Amino acid sequence: MKLKRIIQIIAVIIHNSYILALFNGGLYQGFLKKGCTPILNCWGCPLAWYSCPMGGLQHFIGLRLIPYYIIGLFGTVGMIVGRMSCGWICPFGFFQDLLYKIKSVKMKLPKWFSYLKYVVLIGVVVIITYLTAEPWFCKLCPDGALIAGIPLILTDKTGDLRALVGWHFYMKIAILIFVILFSITIKRFFCRTFCPVGAIYSIFNRFSLLKLQIDKEKCIECESCRMVCPMDVPIYQSSNHIDCIRCLDCVKVCPTKAIKYEVR
Amino acid sequence: MKKIIFILMFAAIFIASIIYGGVLGDFDETETVGSVMCLSCMGIE
Numbered sequence: 001m002k003l004k005r006i007i008q009i010i011a012v013i014i015h016n017s018y019i020l021a022l023f024n025g026g027l028y029q030g031f032l033k034k035g036c037t038p039i040l041n042c043w044g045c046p047l048a049w050y051s052c053p054m055g056g057l058q059h060f061i062g063l064r065l066i067p068y069y070i071i072g073l074f075g076t077v078g079m080i081v082g083r084m085s086c087g088w089i090c091p092f093g094f095f096q097d098l099l100y101k102i103k104s105v106k107m108k109l110p111k112w113f114s115y116l117k118y119v120v121l122i123g124v125v126v127i128i129t130y131l132t133a134e135p136w137f138c139k140l141c142p143d144g145a146l147i148a149g150i151p152l153i154l155t156d157k158t159g160d161l162r163a164l165v166g167w168h169f170y171m172k173i174a175i176l177i178f179v180i181l182f183s184i185t186i187k188r189f190f191c192r193t194f195c196p197v198g199a200i201y202s203i204f205n206r207f208s209l210l211k212l213q214i215d216k217e218k219c220i221e222c223e224s225c226r227m228v229c230p231m232d233v234p235i236y237q238s239s240n241h242i243d244c245i246r247c248l249d250c251v252k253v254c255p256t257k258a259i260k261y262e263v264r
Numbered sequence: 265m266k267k268i269i270f271i272l273m274f275a276a277i278f279i280a281s282i283i284y285g286g287v288l289g290d291f292d293e294t295e296t297v298g299s300v301m302c303l304s305c306m307g308i309e
Contacts, residue, residue, distance in 0.1 A: 028299075033295045033298035043297070043298040043302060043305070044305030055298070059294070067285070067290070068282070068290060072278045072282030072284075072285060073278075080271075144302075144305035148302065149306040161308065170307075171307065
């Protein structure tokens, strides 16, 4: 098994392993929830140890407060590794990697779709949340439906939560099914088109301490890197591409060793 | 070398932002939301 896969599995366990929730019901409510993980991982998941930075960001925006802590977290991680955390430790990204392994018709995503995530970030996470004081991205988030909504409804012993299920829950499930179906046919569909965490980190790819370097003289433009890339990035065209998640698969597969990662 | 200084300078500003947020009570504020059953996350009103 590849090192990346092992780290992805370990990351899933580190983020979501509060096993007591399975016996006691509810969710983890301890000290660790003060901390946000650097990736999208719903804090409503019964097994989650940490808070979600996107939920936290919207909470502060909704309260009309400057989210110093969340901005600092995104900025620190982004300046050091760029979008690498998406590629190595995001459980929802890992889930999409696995979905794409299902044999089916595979499709390419038009280039402009990559910019939709900025519309989600600015429009939904910042503007709509500020105006309505409601975390609208959380209300629509498919990760929340997958790891919080469905498990909590299924394990609801009293039936109180199940009684509250309505159109909003079904809408989230519909969004989740939509994302799952497209993730089977398109590489990391959600990460590339809608993820606001990815949108934030993508800005740092250009400046991060860790970066990819392309040797143009060695590159034969064979597209081996693009074929193996989980984000379908033509990295030989732009080493700081907004969708590069620094998974380093391209480094290993390049036949002429034209791609290298380095610390600036 | 200039780039590394630029990166380290910004990283230091962001780390300071985390610390300043902590002083203002951002960690506690995050915990208060993260520790309750989030109905928005679940899709329940």
